[in-house]
Amino acid sequence: MESSSTLRPLDESLLRELPQLSLRIAPLREPVSSRTLSVPSPLEPDASGARDSNNISNSNSNSGKIQANAKEGLPTVTEFLNAARIRKTELSADSQSNVERPPRPILPAFVNLRALEKFPFSSSFDDDALQGPRKRRRRDPQPDSFSEHLQLPIPQAQKEQRPPPFGPFAILNGLNEPPPNAALLPPIEAGSNISQLLNKPSRGDAAVDSGTSVSAHAAISDDQPVERRDTRLEDILRTSLNADGDHDQNDNVENVQSTNPVDPDEIALAVREAEKLKDSKESPLPPAADAPMSPRTRGRSRKNLRKWSEEETTNLLRGVIKCGIGNWTAILAQPELKFNQRTASNLKDRFRVSCPWAYSASDPDLAAKQLHDTLANNLLKASAEGSDEPPGNLHISHLIPSNFEPNSGAGSPACNPQEPSISSTAPDTDPRGSTTTQSQSASSGNSTPALSSKSRTTLASLGIPEPHVSRTKRRSRRPFTAAEDEALLKGYAVHGFQWTLIQQDSRLNLSHRKATDLRDRFRTKFPHAYRDGGSVSGKALTSQNQAQESAVGTSTPRPHAGNTEQSPSKAYAMTPTPTPATTPRTSVSRSRHAATPSQSNPAQIDPALLPPPTQGFLEHSMYLPPAAAAGALSFSLDDGPGTGASSAVETPWEDNTLAPMIWDELT
DNA sequence: ATAGGGTTAGCT
DNA sequence: AGCTAACCCTAT
Numbered sequence: 001m002e003s004s005s006t007l008r009p010l011d012e013s014l015l016r017e018l019p020q021l022s023l024r025i026a027p028l029r030e031p032v033s034s035r036t037l038s039v040p041s042p043l044e045p046d047a048s049g050a051r052d053s054n055n056i057s058n059s060n061s062n063s064g065k066i067q068a069n070a071k072e073g074l075p076t077v078t079e080f081l082n083a084a085r086i087r088k089t090e091l092s093a094d095s096q097s098n099v100e101r102p103p104r105p106i107l108p109a110f111v112n113l114r115a116l117e118k119f120p121f122s123s124s125f126d127d128d129a130l131q132g133p134r135k136r137r138r139r140d141p142q143p144d145s146f147s148e149h150l151q152l153p154i155p156q157a158q159k160e161q162r163p164p165p166f167g168p169f170a171i172l173n174g175l176n177e178p179p180p181n182a183a184l185l186p187p188i189e190a191g192s193n194i195s196q197l198l199n200k201p202s203r204g205d206a207a208v209d210s211g212t213s214v215s216a217h218a219a220i221s222d223d224q225p226v227e228r229r230d231t232r233l234e235d236i237l238r239t240s241l242n243a244d245g246d247h248d249q250n251d252n253v254e255n256v257q258s259t260n261p262v263d264p265d266e267i268a269l270a271v272r273e274a275e276k277l278k279d280s281k282e283s284p285l286p287p288a289a290d291a292p293m294s295p296r297t298r299g300r301s302r303k304n305l306r307k308w309s310e311e312e313t314t315n316l317l318r319g320v321i322k323c324g325i326g327n328w329t330a331i332l333a334q335p336e337l338k339f340n341q342r343t344a345s346n347l348k349d350r351f352r353v354s355c356p357w358a359y360s361a362s363d364p365d366l367a368a369k370q371l372h373d374t375l376a377n378n379l380l381k382a383s384a385e386g387s388d389e390p391p392g393n394l395h396i397s398h399l400i401p402s403n404f405e406p407n408s409g410a411g412s413p414a415c416n417p418q419e420p421s422i423s424s425t426a427p428d429t430d431p432r433g434s435t436t437t438q439s440q441s442a443s444s445g446n447s448t449p450a451l452s453s454k455s456r457t458t459l460a461s462l463g464i465p466e467p468h469v470s471r472t473k474r475r476s477r478r479p480f481t482a483a484e485d486e487a488l489l490k491g492y493a494v495h496g497f498q499w500t501l502i503q504q505d506s507r508l509n510l511s512h513r514k515a516t517d518l519r520d521r522f523r524t525k526f527p528h529a530y531r532d533g534g535s536v537s538g539k540a541l542t543s544q545n546q547a548q549e550s551a552v553g554t555s556t557p558r559p560h561a562g563n564t565e566q567s568p569s570k571a572y573a574m575t576p577t578p579t580p581a582t583t584p585r586t587s588v589s590r591s592r593h594a595a596t597p598s599q600s601n602p603a604q605i606d607p608a609l610l611p612p613p614t615q616g617f618l619e620h621s622m623y624l625p626p627a628a629a630a631g632a633l634s635f636s637l638d639d640g641p642g643t644g645a646s647s648a649v650e651t652p653w654e655d656n657t658l659a660p661m662i663w664d665e666l667t
Numbered sequence: 668a669t670a671g672g673g674t675t676a677g678c679t
Numbered sequence: 680a681g682c683t684a685a686c687c688c689t690a691t
Contacts, residue, residue, distance in 0.1 A: 326674095328675070329675090344674065475687090476686095479684080500669085515668075
């Protein structure tokens with residue numbers, strides 16, 4: 001194919017000119033190609049042909065390829081070993097400081113090689129990696145200068161830049177990797193809070209600087225800010241690959257946003273305030289663009305307090321009646337309702353204070369109805385009394401439904417404590433969904449009188465519409481449980497970012513959540529992994545587990561960890577250790593793997609998943625191609641049930657952290 | 668179907 | 680008032 005032909009010149013030149021370099025570096029960024037190029041060629045006369053065939057087979061037929069490997073492929077084992085040794089020695093030479101940890105490639109083994117294979121050009125991967133894991137920058141119209149620097153010869157390929165969905169494989173890599181070079185790691189200061197680093201990237205980074213006490217943490221060093229490290233690594237890689245590294249990579253690190261001294265938001269804020277002075281409160285609704293839609297915007301340090309006026313409050317109530325409780329933004333958007341630079345959140349908070357009975361009502365619709373009726377009654381009464389007071393001046397205190405009894409939840413229907421308890425299982429059915437809402441006000445013991453049609457007309461004239469019948473059907477919040485998180489992690493391990501698959505995986509029992517819910521949860525819970533597409537920081541889960549240990553306790557998630565060497569295990573190292581930090585450092589885990597037949601780990605991991613025999617799990621989960629496992633290459637990555645023979649092989653592999661499955665992976 | 672990002676509930 | 684996390688919408 002074209003792609004191969006295009007690449008070849010480059011690769012070959014590398015081989016010729018920088019054989020060592022290729023060995024050392026190539027695996028990092030182009031694990032596959034490096035293998036296919038550097039390894040086989042020397043051994044196989046018709047390397048070129050073999051290579052092509054490999055590529056083809058990779059993308060196309062599994063069986064064919066496997067067999068090929070079985071025969072010719074055998075060399076791969078030795079080749080790998082050789083390559084691994086070479087690399088090891090070289091690397092160790094490079095990174096003297098890290099004797100303990102074998103130098104580790106960045107995108108080694110556990111990277112989603114399969115995915116990589118699909119890409120004709122490794123550059124696509126690189127590019128992606130450099131720019132950030134996924135299409136996060138979608139809206140960032142920055143031209144990718146990177147390709148320019150590289151002068152990639154592959155225009156056509158460009159279109160398919162999108163990396164294949166990160167599979168579990170890629171993801172599993174992670175934390176385990178010791179830095180190739182100590183220099184790559186950001187300095188760890190004493191006391192740095194690892195968990196913070198892991199869980200809260202943005203903050204964590206900040207925390208790093210202030211931290212203290214490292215000591216025991218050589219062990220944990222691999223748990224370090226993966227983000228940074230990776231960036232650094234990539235940085236270095238890039239420089240090594242192409243002399244001219246662009247500097248934009250740093251831009252990709254979006255850690256320190258909040259701490260930026262010169263916060264642009266400050267400016268925006270200033271502008272807004274200036275405008276505020278101009279417009280005063282009289283101004284029509286601030287252009288949506290004007291007001292920060294999301295309170296998230298940083299740099300609002302000096303927010304001024306704006307007391308709620310009666311009018312505002314009344315407007316709020318009207319808005320609630322019109323748009324429904326909870327539709328704060330909709331209320332804000334009502335042209336006829338003026339607010340003083342309020343945000344949706346402000347409305348919510350105000351309403352909560354003003355009409356707690358309604359806000360906390362189990363049935364928002366009913367509450368809205370009551371609110372409506374009450375307001376209407378007050379208005380009517382007021383008008384009947386000849387009060388000129390415009391509706392706007394009503395006191396909210398008047399709006400408390402007569403039947404509302406703050407202290408005794410009994411009386412007011414609106415005050416039901418959380419009644420229904422949304423059966424935890426009923427997923428999609430919206431508890432408050434279709435319920436009643438219609439003739440509620442009239443029915444039951446509501447003292448709130450139903451309004452006559454006449455009254456309604458009157459109300460309408462007063463600007464009070466019929467209550468919004470149903471509040472947007474927003475599902476009630478259901479916090480994720482530890483078990484769910486665990487299942488999510490497992491699902492992630494197995495299916496990667498394919499949330500729907502996770503959701504549908506019966507083994508995981510997450511069907512009651514929506515795929516997006518799962519994704520959201522993962523996104524918030526494991527931001528690192530989500531953003532970097534990499535490992536799940538064990539800590540995240542750990543911390544969580546700690547919170548709810550009892551619940552989950554036993555099954556520490558560690559998906560397949562064991563099976564493939566360290567990487568996954570580490571990646572998921574979450575918890576592994578009942579003994580937290582204590583654990584001996586990385587080497588331990590490493591050694592441990594080597595020592596223990598891989599089996600042990602997997603065993604603990606999957607039980608939950610295994611039940612359903614689907615071989616899928618192992619198969620997916622790991623990298624061991626059936627053929628390989630069955631065949632000559634018994635690396636015992638995971639299954640290698642302690643086969644003695646394998647152990648010998650295994651150790652070297654582990655040390656090298658080469659992914660045994662590199663080639664087979666592709667099955 | 669997923670990613671990205673906005674909105675809202677709940678808590679402090 | 681501020682924050683986090685669950686929920687939602689929409690572009691891709």
